[in-house]
Amino acid sequence: MIRSTFKFLLAIILFSACADAIEEADVNQSQNIEGQWLGTITLSDSIDLNFDFTLAEAEGGNYAFRIQNAGNVVEAQMLAMEADSFFKVEVPVFANYLLVKLGDSTMSGFYYNPDAEDYKLPFEAEMSTQSRYPLAAIDPALSGNYRMDFSANTDDENSALAHLEIVGEKVYGSIMTETGDYRFLEGGISDGLAQLSTFDGGFLYYFRFEMGDTLRGTFFSGRTYQEDFIAYRDDSFSLRNADSLTFIKEDYDGLAFSFPNLKGDTISLNNPEFAGKPVIVQIMGSWCPNCLDESLYLKEQYEQYHKDGLEIVGLTFERARTYEMALKRASKMERDLALPYPILLAGATRDDKAAELLPMLNHVMSYPTSIYLNRQHEVVKIHTGFAGPGTPVYEDFVAENDKFIQSLIH
Template sequence: LATAGGDLPFLFRVEREAGPQKSKPSDRSFKVRLQDGETWVESVAEVRGDSLYWPFPVFESVLVAAVSTLGDSLNGYWYKTKYDTGSAVPFRAHRGGQYKFASRSTRLPDEVGGLWSGDLGPGTTALLPLIQKGPELSGTVRTPYGDYRYLTGLMDGDSLWMSGMDGGSAYLLRGRLEENGTLQGMIYSAKGPGRPWTMERDSNAVLPDPYGMAELRGAERPLTFQLRDINTDTLVRPGPPARATVIQMLGTWCPNCLDETEYLASIYPDLASQGVQVIGLGFERTHQPTKAIQNLRKLQARYSVPYPLVHAGKPDSLSILTVIPQLVKLKAFPTTILLDSTGRIRYVHTGFDGPATGPAFDLQKKKFQQKILELLGNSIN
């Protein structure tokens, strides 16, 4: 991808779908596997005319690229949709690439593995946990509101190069180890001018407690709403007779929301067996309710979501206040609200540490389970 900071590389594999051997490429679909950290995310693409059409799972984004005559390169655009308006990022790819970045330095890579803490642009505290094996780097950027998912790359002498692309977001992280021991550089998304960052080594650095960031008013009142399930059209309500309720505020446009959805879907059978209700409130970046429901259904199918999902409006203050009037201001998606057996808000968790954060992800799961046990222990049902 072409960004203001230069090329943002990512790796993917294209394989033919099974089918009649005599079929033309234009009549065939392809399996595409996008590298996302140590995993490969599979989707399906197809050739339309002379172009590859590759829609990404769940996200409202698609990669459209012309196939070269020899079939060894692609040139086109990555299209993203936000509030029904598209944006395009130039894209090109070549067959045979195994590495995202090439080493140019004649010196050994500096050692930067470990935890770094600092600012990601003005007013944004961030952590940069890095794992280094020789020149190879992996890690992510953590903020109080979530993480930048899987970033991989290399240390080339004193220069840091990392990138990540998941179909919904894409980041290029460039930096240098300065003589004073700090890491300094720029981070670029697919669009925009980029932001400066500075980090210092700090093995004890922590982010604010995600359970202490939300501000509530009228929390003594039970949370009440009724919204229709996107599939059954039945009314979904929080609170009794459930012993506890998990309210997930999400959007299909939000990568960390997908991480949380996958986690909640995996533990839902255990939660349900203990009388815990889970409701997903979808706040979609579209003015079309029908399209919003389609997006949520794609999410539901992708992660086999067993709990009810409802369309709660757009991710703006009016929609949020209408559904959750006790929440003074939503600071991040996802935000997860835990209700006791009477329907009152007991805990609010801001943001989500996804699998890319490693130990932070594991600690978050442990604390969540502890909160659930506390609610069940105090249940009057």
């Protein structure tokens, strides 16, 4: 009885810090809240990022909370807490979460990033089948590739490849950079204003731009980041080859590392399980959405080719506050993705720099970066970044890289 009372008081204390901003609501217990919802997370400067999700009843008063972006579904859980009508929404892999109070066909609360200082963004939602942004008839000729220049005409200018696809009144998109992609973007165009967004539980991306011969707009991410861009239709534009950006420095013989696995055992390339086998070494982090995509891809390769000798090992560089918390983050990623290959905790906090711990590389410009070794453990390829299944180049990459992996094995 004492333990139950303590847990109840703890839940009340947890929510009291944000109760002043969460609207009170009388919940009609007979209200059916299963179905389609429209959620909004407010970023800096009152910028609203909208996203779609569905609720379906699960065991124990919990709900399946399925986040939807351009056909991609994130299977989150909305878990009932001791405090009446309060829920915690936990997402796969990422440490971020929502704390919400359920009302009558509405919910409100906050979105938290526990690894950042005072990271709390307002969240609200309502049962709705309307699109996340206003829609209008769109010229299908707008579909295609665009060269996108961020911070144009400044020292920070950098280019990306945007792909837009018009389907009816909706716009789907992907934006690829030399370090990865912004994953599954969805939105629409109304009165000449295009709005695209994605929310995967860990990252918040929102693009807003005016349509025309030149697309001009702003990219918003998280609570503070924003960057202007311009884009031009250019079906011939391409990014640099991802296999050419990272390499071993001339004064080093090859790749070497020694880091603890999630059980605390030190693992290196000299371990007997790697001897005489081709190895893919993945530089990654549980906080990184492109690493999630690449990990699922590498999981498929491991399951297909491990019997032929292929080994894969992940070197995760976490951004937690402590080593213990970093271990929890990495373990959650390994568990949620059911990764069959070993994960080594190479770095725990932001102070642990991958470039310093792997000094043989000319740089670590992207998470993820994957290093391919032949059976003699010579570096034969380094792939920087990862353009995942939300991009039009993914299937071609999978086909080409499959042939390359087969060449390492045979």
